[in-house]
Amino acid sequence: MTRRPATPLPPPKERRHLRETTALTQAQLAERVGVAPGTVRAWESGRTTPRGRKREAYAKLLKTLAEEAAAGRAARDPASGPRNAAGANRTGPEPEAHPEPEAHPEPEAHPQPAPHLQPAPHPEPDPRPEPEARPEPEARPEPEGHPQTLPEPASEPLPEPRPAPVALTPAQAFDALYEFGAPALVRQTYLLTGRREQARESVERAFQTAWEHWPEVARDRDPVGWVRAAAYEYALSPWQRLRPRHRRPEPPPADPGDRTLLNALLRLPPRHRRTLVLYDGVGLDLPETAAETEASTPAAAHRLLHAREAVADRLPALADPQVLHRRLAELASNERLGAARPPSVRRDGERRARFRTRAAIAFTVALIGTTALTLRTAPTHYEPPVSPGQAVRGVPPRVAQGSLSDEEQELRRKLRDQWQGGPERLRPGLE
Incomplete structure (x- = not known):
């Protein structure tokens, strides 16, 4: 089986020159081809080369731009139009261009040979050669053959002075970026999550983060x-499983084929699914896919191959990458996925940022107040703790006093009634 030769393309510098000559931006050209602006930038820098249907569409568009540029040059300089159309060799037709003013029929109709025979019979023939000689500077066949007078811009015309671009405010620039990229990003995120509301919320959160870091x-x-990287990171975050919304399944696509393809995508690991969507869905090149997924190029290639094999095992009709790309685009386009307006997204982002700022300020104030209260109520001197008590051994236990026996009562009465031996007690008395 033989392959047809690839569509020829001009060099990278000429591609960029054709785009700039027609006053197209990389984003506008990428939209007309159906790729990302980064892909067009890689094509114009020579880092990558388009292939397949993208190559054909890109070559056709460049051919159209070249024709428009040639038509514009011809409209601006009518005299140089036939010369540019004649070819790159300008020295060939130059000898034939010399006799054109001499063979012009107008000089023969006027009595111009008479001045050659009669030097100056009348003063009237003097002004006649001047108007007849005026067409010569318009044709100018002789200066073209001279290498020094050949203008350089003939092969590469200077770009026309463009009007100064109108400076956009940050809000206007953000709104333009949102209106340009939000619808496509919502559809792409839907292929990653299979949930419409989560895809819309992920894109809005990503744009709110972009507005904070504008x-x-x-x-x-x-x-x-x-x-896109911020939206994919938020959509594939494992914390999404803890949300109550994740426990309630959403209605699947109405088309059975779309439902089967979406189930096959959701069964892939998140990294493989993201690589497949970026390469076959968005249309990024392998180095750009690897850079966006924060992986090496070989790792991204292996993820892509495993993802394609897993999808082809479930759906053999999608083994061809071109068919898979078309089916992914159809699956994303069949679902009605809306996006909020740019002003509301900016307002929600600003409101969220204000809430976080106020929460951080309140927490800081509470922390400072708690620290101040602790310092105010804390003791200013050190009080050693009381040591724990210890048991003293060897001391007889204390016996409680009980009732006296008869003998003890008799002894106590005797001690009270009788004098004991020893000196008498001195008692104070009155004299």
Whole structure:
């Protein structure tokens, strides 16, 4: 089986020159071809080369741009139009261009030979050669043959001065980016999650994060890629399983084929599913897919092959990558997935940012108050703790006093009534 030769393409520098000549941006050209702006940037830099149907569409579009550029040059410079159309060799037709003004029939109709025979019979023939000689500067066949007078812009015309671009405010630039990328990102995220509301919420959260970091996103080479990476990370977060919404299944697609394809996608591991959607769904190249998934190029290639094999085992009709790309686009387009308006997304993002800021301030104030209260009520000197008591051994137990026996009562009465031996007790008395 023989393959037909690939469609020829101009060099990368000429591709970029054709796009700039027709005043097209990379995003506009990417939209007309059906790829991402980063892919067009890679094609124009020579890092990657289009293949398959993208190559044919890109070559056809470049041919159309070249024709428009040639038509524009011809409209701006009518005299140079026939010369540019004649070919690259400008020295061939130059000898034939010399006799054109000499063979013009107008000089023969006027009595121009008379001045050659009679030097100056009348003062009237003097002004006549001047108007007849005026067409010569318009044709100018002789200067074209001179290598020094050949203008350089003939092969590569200078771009026309463009009007100064109107400076957009950050809000206007964000709204333009949202309207351009949000619908496609919602459809792509739906292929990752299989949930309509989660896909819409993930894209809105990603754009809210982009609005919070707008200076960084505005300077990024691929703002849509920045938002897409944030949306995919939020959609595939494992914390989504803990939400109550995740426990309630959503209605599947109405078409049985779409339902089978979506089930096959959801059975893939998240990393393989994301690689498949980026490469076969979005249309990114393998290095860009690897960079967005934070993996090496060989790892991304293995993930893509395993994902294709898993889908082909369940759906043998999708073994061809072109058919798989078309079916993924149809699956994403068949679902009615809406997105909120840019102003509401910006307002929600600002409200969320204010809430987080106020919560952080309240927590900081509470922490400072707790610390101050602790310092105020804490003791200012050290009080050693009381040591625990110890049991003393060798001391007889204390016996409680009980009732006296008869003998003890008799002895106590005798001690009270009788004098004991020893000196008498001195008692104070009155004299």
